[in-house]
Amino acid sequence: MTLRDWPIRRKLTAILLLVSALVLLLTSAAFVTYEVVTFRQATLKNLATLGRLIAANSTASLAFANQADAQEILGALKAEPHIIAAALYDQKGHVFARYPTNLPESDLPLEPGAVGYRFEQTAVIGVEPVLELGSPRLGTLYVKSDLTEVSRTLRLSAAIAAGVMAISLLAAYFLSRALQGQISEPVLTLANVAKAVSAHQDYAVRAPALGSDELGTLTDAFNHMLSRIQEQAGALRESKERMDLALRASGVGTWSWNAGTNAIIWDDFVHPLFGLAPGMFSERYDDFLVLVHPGDRERVRKEMGEAVVSGAPYRTEYRVVWRDGTERVLAAGGRLHRDAGTPTAQLTGVCWDVTERYRLREELQRYATELEQRVAERTRELEARAEELRRNSTALVAANEELDAFAYSVSHDLRAPLRSIDGFSQVLLEDYGTQLDEPGRDALRRVRAATQRMGMLIDDLLKLSRLTRGELRAEVVDLSAMAQSITAELQKTAAERRVEVTIRPGLEAHGDPRLLQVALENLLGNSWKYTAKQPRARIEFTATEENGSRVFLVRDNGAGFDMKYVNKLFGVFQRLHSGAEFDGTGVGLATVQRIITRHGGRIWAEGAVNKGATFYFTLAGHAAAGPEAS
Amino acid sequence: MNSATILLVEDNPDDVALTLRALKSHKIGNEVVVLEDGEQALDYLFGSNGGTAADDLPALVLLDLKLPKVTGLEVLQHIRADERTRVLPVVVLTSSGEERDVVESYSLGANSYVRKPVDFLEFTEAARQLGLYWLILNRAPGGNRPG
Numbered sequence: 001m002t003l004r005d006w007p008i009r010r011k012l013t014a015i016l017l018l019v020s021a022l023v024l025l026l027t028s029a030a031f032v033t034y035e036v037v038t039f040r041q042a043t044l045k046n047l048a049t050l051g052r053l054i055a056a057n058s059t060a061s062l063a064f065a066n067q068a069d070a071q072e073i074l075g076a077l078k079a080e081p082h083i084i085a086a087a088l089y090d091q092k093g094h095v096f097a098r099y100p101t102n103l104p105e106s107d108l109p110l111e112p113g114a115v116g117y118r119f120e121q122t123a124v125i126g127v128e129p130v131l132e133l134g135s136p137r138l139g140t141l142y143v144k145s146d147l148t149e150v151s152r153t154l155r156l157s158a159a160i161a162a163g164v165m166a167i168s169l170l171a172a173y174f175l176s177r178a179l180q181g182q183i184s185e186p187v188l189t190l191a192n193v194a195k196a197v198s199a200h201q202d203y204a205v206r207a208p209a210l211g212s213d214e215l216g217t218l219t220d221a222f223n224h225m226l227s228r229i230q231e232q233a234g235a236l237r238e239s240k241e242r243m244d245l246a247l248r249a250s251g252v253g254t255w256s257w258n259a260g261t262n263a264i265i266w267d268d269f270v271h272p273l274f275g276l277a278p279g280m281f282s283e284r285y286d287d288f289l290v291l292v293h294p295g296d297r298e299r300v301r302k303e304m305g306e307a308v309v310s311g312a313p314y315r316t317e318y319r320v321v322w323r324d325g326t327e328r329v330l331a332a333g334g335r336l337h338r339d340a341g342t343p344t345a346q347l348t349g350v351c352w353d354v355t356e357r358y359r360l361r362e363e364l365q366r367y368a369t370e371l372e373q374r375v376a377e378r379t380r381e382l383e384a385r386a387e388e389l390r391r392n393s394t395a396l397v398a399a400n401e402e403l404d405a406f407a408y409s410v411s412h413d414l415r416a417p418l419r420s421i422d423g424f425s426q427v428l429l430e431d432y433g434t435q436l437d438e439p440g441r442d443a444l445r446r447v448r449a450a451t452q453r454m455g456m457l458i459d460d461l462l463k464l465s466r467l468t469r470g471e472l473r474a475e476v477v478d479l480s481a482m483a484q485s486i487t488a489e490l491q492k493t494a495a496e497r498r499v500e501v502t503i504r505p506g507l508e509a510h511g512d513p514r515l516l517q518v519a520l521e522n523l524l525g526n527s528w529k530y531t532a533k534q535p536r537a538r539i540e541f542t543a544t545e546e547n548g549s550r551v552f553l554v555r556d557n558g559a560g561f562d563m564k565y566v567n568k569l570f571g572v573f574q575r576l577h578s579g580a581e582f583d584g585t586g587v588g589l590a591t592v593q594r595i596i597t598r599h600g601g602r603i604w605a606e607g608a609v610n611k612g613a614t615f616y617f618t619l620a621g622h623a624a625a626g627p628e629a630s
Numbered sequence: 631m632n633s634a635t636i637l638l639v640e641d642n643p644d645d646v647a648l649t650l651r652a653l654k655s656h657k658i659g660n661e662v663v664v665l666e667d668g669e670q671a672l673d674y675l676f677g678s679n680g681g682t683a684a685d686d687l688p689a690l691v692l693l694d695l696k697l698p699k700v701t702g703l704e705v706l707q708h709i710r711a712d713e714r715t716r717v718l719p720v721v722v723l724t725s726s727g728e729e730r731d732v733v734e735s736y737s738l739g740a741n742s743y744v745r746k747p748v749d750f751l752e753f754t755e756a757a758r759q760l761g762l763y764w765l766i767l768n769r770a771p772g773g774n775r776p777g
Contacts, residue, residue, distance in 0.1 A: 412696045412725040415748060419725070420644035423750035427651065448749075455748030459727065466729075 008184045016176035017169060024168050028161030035157035039150055043124055044117045047145055050080060051117070051128035055141045058088055058130050062096065062138040070097035077143075084123065085144040087112075088130070096139060112140040122147060186215040190222055203230035252352040255334075257285060259308045260344025264288050273330055273353055275322025293319035293327065308345050311336045317354060329358040407465050414458055422451040460587035463518075467594050473512045479552065480507045482520050483541040490528045499531060504542040507552065509619050511599050519595040522588040523554040523615050529584070530558035530577075530613065538612075549618055557612035561605075569605055592617075634689030634765065635661045639671045639705065640723075641697055648750065649692065649723070652757035660765060663688065668700025672708055675715060687718055690764045693740075695724040695731055703734060710739040719764050 006014070054073060061069035070088050077083045077099050086099035087108050095108060117126040126143040186207075193207040203226055207219045247254065253270030257263070262285040268278040274291050281287070292300050296318035307314035314334040321327055334349020425448045433441055480503050487501045509516065524539065531537035540555045559577065561569065570593040577584070592615075596603040600620025607613035636653070640646045646664050653662065665671045675687070691709070695702035702722065709715045721742040722735045735743050744760065747753050 408726065408728055415725045415746075416642055416645065418748045419648065419746055419750070419753070420642075422748050423644065423648040423651075423753065426750040427648075452749050462727065 008187055009180060012180035012184055013173065013176045016172055016180070020169055020172035021165070024165040028158075028165055032154065032157045032161050036150070036154050039153045040119065043145070043150060044119075044126075047124055047126045047143060048117050048128070050077075050083075051126045051141055051143050054086070054143070055128040055130045058141060059132050059138055062088065062090060062130055063132060063135075065090075065096075067097055071099075071101060073097075074099035075101075080145075082145045082149050083143060084146045085142075087142045089140040089142065091137065091139055093140075108142065112142040115140075119147075124150075183215070186210045186219060190219060193222070193226075197226065197229075201233075203227075203233050247350075250352060252350045254348070254350050255332075256337075256346055256348040257304065257334075258344060258346050262286070270351060273328070273351060274320055275324065275326060275328075291320050293321050295319065304347060307334065308336060308347055311338075311345075314347060314349060328353055329355045403465065407462055410458060410462065415455060418451045418455050418458075422448050422455075425451070457587075460591075464587055464591050464594065467515065467518070467591060467598065472515070472598055474510050475513060477509050477511055477513045477516050478507070479509050479516065479520065480505045480541070482513075482517055483507075483524060486517075486521055486524045487528070487539065490525065494528075497532070497537070499528065499537040499539055502538070502540045502542070507541070507543050509550075509552070511619055515595045515598065519592045519617075520554075522592045526588060526615075527554055527556035527558060527613075530560075531556050532558075534558050551616050551618050553614055553616045555612065555614040560607040560609050560611045560613045562609050563607065566605060566607070570603070635663050635686070636765075637671070637674065637688035637691045638662050638664045639666075639668065639691065639697060639702065640664065640694045641666045642694070645694070645746065648753065649757065652750075652754040653761060655754055656758035656761055658757075658761035658765065660689065660761075667698040668702060668705045671697075671705045672700060675709065676712065687715060689719070690760075691718060691720045692723045692760075693720055695722060695726060695735070703738060706735065706738045706740060721760055721764065 003011070054077070057073050058070055060066070061073060074086050074088065074097050077086050083099070085103055085107055087103070088096040088098075089112050090096045093111055095105070098108065112127045113125075115127050115129055117124065119125075124145045124147065126141075126145070128141040128143070129137050130139040130141055131137055189210075190207050193205055196205055197203060206223045206226060209219055209223070210216050246252070247267075247269050251269065251273070253273055254267045255270050256265050258265075263283050264281075264285050265283060266281050271278045271281060274281070289297050289301060300316065300318050303314065303316050306312075314332070314336075316333075317329060317331045319327055319329050330351050331354045332349060332351035334347045337346045337348050425444045428436075429441060429444050429448075436444070483503050487499075487503070491497070491499070491501075520541075524541070527539045531539065534557055536557075538555075538557045541552070542555075543550050543552045545551065570589045571586075593603050596617045596619070601618040603615065603617040605613060605615045636658075638646065638649060640649065650662060650664075653660075663674065665674055671691075671693075693702045693705060697705070702724070706720055706722070709718055709720055719741045720739070721744060722731075722740045723744050723746060724731065725746050727745045732743050741764070742760070744756050747756065
């Protein structure tokens, strides 16, 4: 473990100890040095004092060359155990006395040397002149002290220094241990929190706040950062959840293709689109292309390549073939991402299944085609039918023209001979009546009556045929007013008749006034005719409502008819009464029916013999309404 | 009564006979010129077919519509188109009761339209009224007034 990797706790301790040790070492060195220097000075001083004392004491012995005295004086040095050698030199420089007395000559220098006290290698040497005031130098004292004292002192100092150092370091160690927590604890806490956050992705934890120093600021900043991360992580998670939800719901998968490594990453939603279970895709681009329908493969490769080169949005649709042979259609879209610093581009996008849409489109196309064919077919049919109708209508026009010609011809040519028959019968009656007997004249009269009746029949027939031709005009017709004028006219033709006519005023209808006039003339004329034998004749024109439509009715209390012949009422030339009883041609009701039918209406009748008849009719588009004000 | 002529254009001899009888029975003694078709009528009136026009125009023309060669309506058209005969009274006398004939006749300028009834008595009555009105009561503009 290198220093960098040490825990901060150990680092702090080490630093503290190192600094303490350095300080202590320097202090101790200074202390020891001081001790040694001081001691050496003291040693020199003591030696000098001793030397001077002995030298002073030795003057007499030297002066008097009393060797025994000199020996005795030097022998006093026994009291000083560290003096290992001493000698007195005479004026001539010969050893006069020595200490210890058995000291070999070799241990003494030949000459005492320069005066003074000095340290030599293993000893302190002192040379002191022996002087007498007012007299020349008597001799020289040589003293030699060993250094045991010095080294003892040195050892003691060193021991003391070492002891102090040891105790100080120990104290420093324990002190640092006690105090380093102030710094290391918050840092460690932060570190632990950070570790917990990254380990559990739990952005809810917070480092405990500690003071307001830099560490406190750091903790606050860290906590703030955590809250921001927590918020963003929450937002990110939420948006991812939403996206996942959306993707899952819509069956959209996301993918990305790294053009550099040629790797394709699919999410779990893409796999089923290719008929694969999640994780079953090799994530190789080439394997992806294999899954694409051979017919679309080259195109997809080209499109994706172009998207990477151009950076334009990628959007395409292609078929894929599943392992089981199922063919699906996918839509894919993506965008190019080029991360700063990375040379390779990454195409990222989505894809989803559009098979149903495709099938629907195809189905629609098929339907459209089918429809077109059907329309074309129907058009051909219609054209054929139209052509047929045109032919028919041409034929109809031709038939109508023929009918017209026929009617015209009837009108002219059929009546002309009748006129001749009638005319010449009359001529016979007028000019030759006298030559005929009564039966003869009667016969001629019958000829004339029949002729005239035939004329009437022809006229009625012509009228009837005319009704089927010509345009139908439609306007508002006041039927009440029409009925009023018709009955007034009828009254004029038979002034002697007393008929109670009741007409509901304000009955209006949409229709052709000319034809409706004919219809009403016939209906009211019939009523007028068939009530002729009724002393209290009553004729009524009114309307009722039936199933929401207006029903007009003409009612009388005349001769009526037997309901079992009701179906014959409206037939041409059908008559329920003999000509002797009531004259008529039997065309009237047929005419009325044709008019009502042409108006899109309906006519029917009720009646009983001698109890009168009621004719009901409707006209198309005639919804019931309240009685209009007249 | 007077000598003004009546021009009767009628192809049916029965009708001619009956018409003449009807006129006569009401003492309408005018000379009646009878022509059998439209072409003859145009010849008579305008001398258009090589012939020469009559010096005196008839007082009244009784014109059948259904005529051989040239129809009554065409004759009427010519009569109204010519300045000389523009105001000549023309009564259409025909079997047809067809409305289009009536309308066309009047729009081409017929003075009257009479449908020949089957009943001869009715016919003579119509002839009487025609004669009375057109030959006696009516005064045509211009020089050819009936007399």
